[in-house]
Amino acid sequence: MAGGDVEVLAVAGHEVRITNPGKVFFPERGDTKLDLARYYLAVAEPLMAAMGGRPVLLQRFPNGATGSSFFQKRVSPTKADPWLTTTKVSTPNGTVSDALVAVDLAHVLWAVNMGCLGFHVWPNTAADPEHADELRIDLDPSPGVGFEMIREAAEEIRKLLDAHGIASFPKTTGNRGLHVYARLEPKWDGYQVRAAAVALARELARLRPDLLTAAWWKEERGARVFIDFNQNAPHKTVFGAWSVRANPHGQVSTPFEWAELATIEPRELTLANVPARVTDHGDPWAAMTPQSLAPLLDLHERDMAAGLMDAPWPPVYPKMPNEPPRVAPSRARKED
Known part of the structure; x- marks a missing residue:
């Protein structure tokens, strides 16, 4: 009307x-x-x-x-x-x-x-x-990192999560990167989900140090894809699936099938053509169901037992137990 x-x-x-x-x-x-x-x-x-x-x-x-x-x-x-x-x-x-x-x-x-x-x-x-029921992995291009590297990083995440019995689902960010999601049983809080994301990032960096890094400080990353574990910090929001970005051509954060990873082009997915994708192919996330975070928390416990400290938190959060100093490595060296 x-x-x-x-x-x-x-x-x-x-x-x-x-x-x-x-x-x-x-x-x-x-x-x-x-x-x-x-x-x-x-x-x-x-x-x-x-x-x-x-x-x-x-x-x-x-x-x-x-x-x-x-x-x-x-x-x-x-x-x-x-x-x-x-x-x-x-x-x-x-x-x-x-x-x-x-x-x-x-x-x-x-x-x-x-x-x-x-x-x-x-x-x-x-x-x-009280319970975070999504694990969210953010892959955004940074200097020296092209979208082909983002594709390869997403595939490494899929393989590692598959190996631990966790089904994952990708989407474009609506900008130049990709997100990878896993739906969780509502049993864990945001601190535990972030701990699992830290463990995932570190394991990926061990497996593919040429491509992936868990280094929070930009000066340590080089031309590698950063696995942004802090997107899972408690109360942290992430740009939603199917949301339209504020860019002049109306780009959409679009879920897609893993089979499309090699060909997906984020800029081509807009509010003008995404509805037709849904009409023709349905919801790529339709199979998303709650699952256990325990396999990744086991990796976290292994890392803690080996003497690793927590990864750095963003500056808006209070200082956390077992967190390393919040100072860039280069600055720490100068102070020493």
């Missing part, structure tokens, strides 16, 4: 207003705010399978992909939208806020109307905040 400069969409039992529906959000293609809303309608089933019931951090671009942006942590139901669902979350620095919960597609489209380009998703559901 349209009226004036408002489009009203009936979604999940609610009426969601899309104001200024013709406002161009993606100038390279000319896609509008309404086009963005229709994109999410088209991928609703796999989107909600990946994000449904989880708290989300909104990255808002009121003037479209090429405009300024800000993150919105706090959301409150309004008189116009009293049905909005929120939940208490903590950010890495300990700030508590009421975050939007992606209960259904109406909540997603409400955020789209607010200019949200990018849903940054918590690794837990709102119903079970």
Whole structure:
């Protein structure tokens, strides 16, 4: 239903207003705010399978992909939208806020109307905040690292997780990299999931030191792919599957099959063509089911027994037990 400069969409039992529906959000293609809303309608089933019931951090671009942006942590139901669902979350620095919960597609489209380009998703559901039920491995190109190396790194992750009985699922980041996910049984908190990610990164670096590194400090990485274990730190959000990035051509963080790894081209996956992929091939993550983290925690226990310290944490977190000094190696040498 349209009226004036408002489009009203009936979604999940609610009426969601899309104001200024013709406002161009993606100038390279000319896609509008309404086009963005229709994109999410088209991928609703796999989107909600990946994000449904989880708290989300909104990255808002009121003037479209090429405009300024800000993150919105706090959301409150309004008189116009009293049905909005929120939940208490903590950010890495300990700030508590009421975050939007992606209960259904109406909540997603409400955020789209607010200019949200990018849903940054918590690794837990709102119903079970104490357990992180996703392992998330981030592979982003850095200086000297091309996308072919990212592909090869993803394949090494798949092989290692397969060897430990853990099924994994890849997606593009919506930018130039890849993410690899594994759905977990809701038994472990964020500290344990991060410990498992550290152990995974270190094991990969041992197996392929020419390609992969677990070095937190950039000066130690060289032209190797960094396995970013700290994306699994408690309360850390990651750019969500099926979310549209704020770039001029509307690139999507797109799940895909491992069989596509050699040919996938992230920049070609946009809000204009991803719905057709879903129509033709379904949800590449449909087989994702909860599984045990125990095999990776066994690697962590082995490393700790061998005398390894924890890996460094990001600076916004408090100092952790068994964490090495938070100082770059080159600076430490100068101080010594």
